[in-house]
Amino acid sequence: MAKELPRGDVATLILAVLANGPAHGYAIARSIEEKSAQALQLREGTLYPALRVLEQQACIESAWDVQERGPARKVYTLTEAGRSELTQRVAAWDVYANAIAAVLGKGRLSYG
Amino acid sequence: MAKELPRGDVATLILAVLANGPAHGYAIARSIEEKSAQALQLREGTLYPALRVLEQQACIESAWDVQERGPARKVYTLTEAGRSELTQRVAAWDVYANAIAAVLGKGRLSYG
DNA sequence: TATCATACATAGATTTGTGATGTATGTCAA
DNA sequence: TTGACATACATCACAAATCTATGTATGATA
Incomplete structure (x- = not known):
């Protein structure tokens, strides 16, 4: 039961990119844009x-x-704490996205 | 190409509830909670x-x-403008949700 | 030499949701 | 009969998150 409607998806996206390996800030931004097709x-x-x-x-x-x-570039690496934070954030996103979809009358989401 | 990361999903949810018929404020809130399983x-x-x-x-x-x-209750009814606003907001949500899913490495979403 | 891409960083403004508070009525249990 | 809780509206101060704008600096390309 979310006390607050989720904001702060940006951190989740950054962590997700870094899960694929270290990267510097500018590259993280480019990666998110590329993966999301702009x-x-x-x-x-x-x-x-x-x-x-x-x-x-x-x-x-x-x-x-x-x-x-x-x-010079500042290269960021995901820590163990960051990896478990990512897991939690992805789970929270799933709950949120499914909840929105339910209200929008779309039924459950499934990944395929 | 979104200029801004979407916020304001609340309005989308309200419009979606009213698409099923008129309702007063308090009932709208209860409906959203119920449909989203709290x-x-x-x-x-x-x-x-x-x-x-x-x-x-x-x-x-x-x-x-x-x-x-x-x-006394204030009963709200969706207007034609509201209905087309809802259509646009749902489409924007789909784009956003798919973009997030893509970055999270989940591939495309499909409704089932 | 002008423009664009790379690459970092910060300050101020804006948006949007929360928490707290307020007014009222009706119901139900201790 | 009194306290708690649900219904039902509304507003304000506050906090959080993002945007815009600005700044520094290098390298490539036209």
Whole structure:
């Protein structure tokens, strides 16, 4: 029974991308846009604060990747805590999406 | 291509309930909770302002139902504009839900 | 040399839902 | 008869999350 209607899907998306391996911020944003066929756009003003919060929560860790050419990148890696957080968030999303679908009169969702 | 990550699903849910026929505010909230198996809860602080906005947008119309016993109810009816707004919102939700599912690595959603 | 992509970061504004509070009536149990 | 709970409306202060705009800086391409 959700006390609050879910917001904060951005963190879930970031964690999901990092589940496939470490990535730097800009690449995470590009990956989300690509995988969603441009349906979702992650702006800088959303991305970087969200990464900071996730790192404070120890869901992700960062390390600078200084390249010989081009700007330095901050590479994020999913922690064990982040992996279990992702599991919970995906489950919560499923509940939410099914609940919306039920009210919209679409019956249950199934993944196929 | 969404410029903004969707918020405001509450209005979609309200319109969806009213698509089944007129209802007063309190009944709308109960209906959403029931249909979602208590996964979604619509608080007064969310419900009544949302109804006011939808009425200002001419998506719904209201009329007082004064009963012989019990408090008066404001009964809302979906307008034609509201019906087409609902269609658009449901389509937007589908796009959004599929996009999230794609990033979460679940492939496409299908209703069954 | 201008524009665009890469790459990080922050501040202020806006949107939207919550929690708390208020008014009222009707029912049911202790 | 009194307290709790459901019905039924409404509003305000607050918090959370995202957006827009702005800033720095490098490299590639036209």
